[in-house]
Amino acid sequence: xxxxxxxxxxxxxxxxxxxxxxxxxxxxxxxxxxxxxxxxxxxxxxxxxxxxxxxxxxxxxxxxxxxxxxxxxxxxxxxxxxxxxxxxxxxxxxxxxxxxxxxxxxxxxxxxxxxxxxxxxxxxxxxxxxxxxxxxxxxxxxxxxxxxxxxxxxxxxxxxxxxxxxxxxxxxxxxxxxxxxxxxxxxxxxxxxxxxxxxxxxxxxxxxxxxxxxxxxxxxxxxxxxxxxxxxxxxxxxxxxxxxxxxxxxxxxxxxxxxxxxxxxxxxxxxxxxxxxxxxxxxxxxxxxxxxxxxxxxxxxxxxxxxxxxxxxxxxxxxxxxxxxxxxxxxxxxxxxxxxxxxxxxxxxxxxxxxxxxxxxxxxxxxxxxxxxxxxxxxxxxxxxxxxxxxxxxxxxxxxxxxxxxxxxxxxxxxxxxxxxxxxxxxxxxxxxxxxxxxxxxxxxxxxxxxxxxxxxxxxxxxxxxxxxxxxxxxxxxxxxxxxxxxxxxxxxxxxxxxxx
RNA sequence: GCCGGUAUCGUCUAGGGGUCAGGACACGUGGUUCUCAGCCACGGGACCGGGGUUCGAAUCCCCGUACCGGUACCA
Numbered sequence: 001x002x003x004x005x006x007x008x009x010x011x012x013x014x015x016x017x018x019x020x021x022x023x024x025x026x027x028x029x030x031x032x033x034x035x036x037x038x039x040x041x042x043x044x045x046x047x048x049x050x051x052x053x054x055x056x057x058x059x060x061x062x063x064x065x066x067x068x069x070x071x072x073x074x075x076x077x078x079x080x081x082x083x084x085x086x087x088x089x090x091x092x093x094x095x096x097x098x099x100x101x102x103x104x105x106x107x108x109x110x111x112x113x114x115x116x117x118x119x120x121x122x123x124x125x126x127x128x129x130x131x132x133x134x135x136x137x138x139x140x141x142x143x144x145x146x147x148x149x150x151x152x153x154x155x156x157x158x159x160x161x162x163x164x165x166x167x168x169x170x171x172x173x174x175x176x177x178x179x180x181x182x183x184x185x186x187x188x189x190x191x192x193x194x195x196x197x198x199x200x201x202x203x204x205x206x207x208x209x210x211x212x213x214x215x216x217x218x219x220x221x222x223x224x225x226x227x228x229x230x231x232x233x234x235x236x237x238x239x240x241x242x243x244x245x246x247x248x249x250x251x252x253x254x255x256x257x258x259x260x261x262x263x264x265x266x267x268x269x270x271x272x273x274x275x276x277x278x279x280x281x282x283x284x285x286x287x288x289x290x291x292x293x294x295x296x297x298x299x300x301x302x303x304x305x306x307x308x309x310x311x312x313x314x315x316x317x318x319x320x321x322x323x324x325x326x327x328x329x330x331x332x333x334x335x336x337x338x339x340x341x342x343x344x345x346x347x348x349x350x351x352x353x354x355x356x357x358x359x360x361x362x363x364x365x366x367x368x369x370x371x372x373x374x375x376x377x378x379x380x381x382x383x384x385x386x387x388x389x390x391x392x393x394x395x396x397x398x399x400x401x402x403x404x405x406x407x408x409x410x411x412x413x414x415x416x417x418x419x420x421x422x423x424x425x426x427x428x429x430x431x432x433x434x435x436x437x438x439x440x441x442x443x444x445x446x447x448x449x450x451x452x453x454x455x456x457x458x459x460x461x462x463x464x465x466x467x468x469x470x471x472x473x474x475x476x477x478x479x480x481x482x483x484x485x486x487x488x489x490x491x492x493x494x495x496x497x498x499x500x501x
Numbered sequence: 502g503c504c505g506g507u508a509u510c511g512u513c514u515a516g517g518g519g520u521c522a523g524g525a526c527a528c529g530u531g532g533u534u535c536u537c538a539g540c541c542a543c544g545g546g547a548c549c550g551g552g553g554u555u556c557g558a559a560u561c562c563c564c565g566u567a568c569c570g571g572u573a574c575c576a
Contacts, residue, residue, distance in 0.1 A: 008576050043575060108574075115573085124503050125572060150574050168506070177504050177572080185574040192576050216505060216571040239507080239569085246568065274513095277525090281514050287525065304514075307569060311512050314526045320539085366538040376538090443535035455537040 001033030003207045005059075005066070006196065008040040009051035012257035013058040015310065016211065016241035016249065019275040023238055023303065024209045025064045026276065029295035036203055037069030039080045040196070042189050047082070058258040062268050063291055068203075076203040081195050088190035091198050091228070092151050092183050100227045101183055103139040103149040104131040126179025127152070148186040153194070153224065155180050161219035166207075166236035167303045173219040181220050193217055197224040200233055209236045209300070212307075236300050239279055239307045249310050265338060265370020267326065270319035277318075278308040288321050316368035323364045331364050332356035335373055342374045344381040344478045351474035359465050362457045379451035379462065380469055381478050383486055385493040388452035397454075398494055401445035404435050408449055409491035412484040419467045421460040449490040450483055 005021040007013065013021075028035040037059070041047035056071055068074025078084055095101035104127075106114075111127070118125040131139075132154070143149055155178050162172035183194040190198075200208060215237045225232040243253040255261050261271050269290065277287055282297045289297075323331070332353050339345040339356075348356070359380070363373050389395045398405060411431060418424040428446070432438050447459055456462060469480030481489075 006576090010576080040576065046575075104574085106574095111574080119502075119572095122502055127573095152574095171505075173505070179572090182574045187574075189574085191574065196576090211570090212506070213570055214576085217576090237506085242569075244512080248569095277513065279513080281525095283515095285524095287513090306507050309512055311526070314513065317526055324539095368538095438534090440535050445535095447535065453536090455535095457537090459535070 001028065001031055001206050002036060002204050003028050003033055003209060004036040004038055004069075004200070004203065004205050005064075006038040006040050006199075006210075007055050008043060008046075009048060009055060010043065010046040011051055012259050013055045014249075014257055015261070015271075015275065018058065018062060018258050018271075019241060019278060019308075020209065020211055020238060021059060021064055022062070022272060022275050023280075023298075023300070025066075026291075026295045026298035027207065027209065027300055028067075029292070030298045033206075034067045035065075036074070036076070036205065037066040037072070037079065038199060038203070039070050039082075040192070041080060041082045042192065042195055044082070044187075044189060052080075054259060058262075061262060062258065062272050064272075081190070081199065084195075084199070085189065087202070088184065088195055088198055089188070092190075092194070095153065095183065095227060096151065098227075099154070101151050101153050102132060102134065102180075103143065104152045104180075104182070105134075105139075105142055105147050105149050106130055124177045124179075126177065127181075129180060132180070150182045150186045151184040152180040153183045153220075153227070155220070155223060161222050163218060163222060163232070163235055165215075166234060166300045167239075167305055168215075168237055171215065171218070173216070175219070175223070178220060193220050194224065197221045197228075197230075201225065201228065201230045205233050207234045207236065207300075209238060212237045212239050236303070238303055239305060241278065241310050242307050244309055244311075246307075246309065253310070254312060263371075265334070265367075265373070266315065266319050267322045270315070270322040273322070274315045274318045277314075278310070279304040279306075288318065319369055320367075323367070323370075326364070328357040328360040329353065331360045331370075334370055335360075335363070338370055338373050339377070339381075342378075342381070344374070344377075346476045348476035349474055351472065352477040355469060355472050355474060355477065358468060362461045362465060366457070376457065379453050379456055380466055380480050383452050383466075383481050385449075385452065385486070385490040388448065388490070389493055389497060394448055394452075394454055395497070398445065398448050398490075399498060401437075401441065401448075402494060402498065404431070404437055404442060404445040405449050405487070405491050405494060407431060407434050408446060409484075409487040412487045415484075417467045417471065418463050418483055419471075420464050424460045424463045450486050452486075452490075 003024045005024050007017055025035055027033065039052055041052070066072055068076060069079045092101060114128050115125040155175050157176060159175045160172055161175060162170060165171050181193050182191045184190055218235055222232055241249055243249040249256050255264060258271065272291055273288060276294050280303050282289055282294055335356050336345060336348060359377065363376050367373055367376055389398065408431060411427060415427055418427055428442065432442055435442065443459060448454060451462060463483055466480055467482055470482030472480065
């Protein structure tokens with residue numbers, strides 16, 4: 001079995017395409033097949049090498065590796081269509097010589113008018129076939145005169161082309177709604193429907209798994225296979241990925257490309273796992289599974305036929321799951337860009353990374369994606385008693401709890417560092433004794449004073465974080481205030497405000 | 502317009518002539534002796550519509566409807 005993913009490098013890798021790539025990959029890996037990556041860059045206007053690089057990087061990031069293709073090589077190359085134009089030309093000439101294709105001299109404006117007229121008269125807007133019957137001599141003469149010509153494939157009249165689609169079952173089309181497709185454009189580059197067929201055949205692709213948007217191209221392509229006497233591959237057209245409004249997934253729904261999801265801090269294993277779940281189910285028992293296990297269970301026949309609505313909430317759930325499973329050091333390194341964006345990190349050394357890894361359980365366990373980590377960790381890097389007390393809610397509550405805060409500041413000035421949960425709890429116990437307060441009326445003021453926020457991580461994890469942070473000998477990381485320093489600052493600020501009012 | 506495709510909770514799905522139509526995400530309520538998140542428990546929520554076939558239809562057939570895709574010298 002040989003499958004392929006054949007993106008055109010005209011932008012970022014869209015999640016819908018990533019899902020198509022994933023299905024190909026799952027099938028190949030599950031069945032021991034070969035996965036080929038081919039670049040369809042025949043549209044010279046829109047294709048860029050940057051896009052190609054980005055797509056390749058996104059696929060690698062997702063964990064989808066290929067056995068043959070661009071940046072990898074293989075026995076069926078080259079794998080970039082722009083490097084295969086001689087192959088397409090040769091095959092087009094073959095068709096021409098057999099009369100299965102012909103040169104078309106119709107100017108674009110003419111084609112445009114034909115289409116408009118057909119639409120107005122309620123006919124299918126297919127090519128009218130004006131150049132179909134020119135003799136070969138006429139055509140040659142016009143070409144020698146320098147007239148630009150495209151090459152069109154001659155589609156036979158009134159035939160039913162049927163194929164058995166693995167996900168959709170039997171699909172059929174009648175050829176009389178299909179106009180003669182351009183095979184080679186007048187600029188010499190091949191058109192999509194021609195290049196795919198030549199490449200899939202020559203690359204010995206056995207299963208073509210692609211988006212549903214290609215389903216109506218399939219009869220044209222089948223005709224081409226037939227014209228060359230090639231055996232057609234098995235086709236599977238997977239449904240498209242839509243936005244929550246059932247329209248095309250677009251920018252206004254948020255992220256749409258793999259690169260954007262990565263930038264927001266989704267883990268590759270999470271995105272891949274979620275995408276596999278969109279239109280397919282690995283079985284009743286479990287849906288959170290690693291890629292190799294998904295590959296083991298994957299069956300093309302089980303892929304759903306209806307379009308999938310991209311559900312960002314479910315992705316978030318999957319991502320939270322993998323965030324909890326991830327290695328702390330790996331997560332710590334993934335934090336870096338997000339923390340740098342806040343200015344809390346420059347170029348962290350190993351000790352700084354070590355500290356971040358220490359903080360991972362608290363920081364990553366309660367977020368949907370890494371993008372949200374700074375908000376969870378703001379209390380560490382960006383504490384300010386003044387700013388906290390500028391907030392009405394916090395000030396009112398802190399004023400009311402002045403006795404607790406004052407005892408807290410006093411207590412912390414004499415106790416040792418609260419570097420673990422037990423030390424913190426012991427301190428809370430002493431405070432309880434001294435103030436007579438307990439529960440919420442004790443803990444919440446402590447939270448306010450020490451974190452400057454009214455909600456956040458559990459205090460018995462947050463406080464050890466700040467205490468370790470304050471004693472950190474590391475570079476490339478912003479200074480973190482310790483608990484005692486915070487309590488003192490908060491208490492003083494509170495005093496200042498209560499006397500001045 | 503024409504051609505093709507699709508239709509089970511809000512979403513992803515399981516199932517499929519007789520089931521209490523199952524699960525997951527999301528949602529609601531309660532619990533978890535500080536909060537948010539998490540976690541736990543409980544709860545509400547679906548077979549697009551109309552005809553037919555049948556003792557019986559969500560399941561099979563037909564017709565609608567809605568939605569998606571295509572209708573290019575884009576891919």
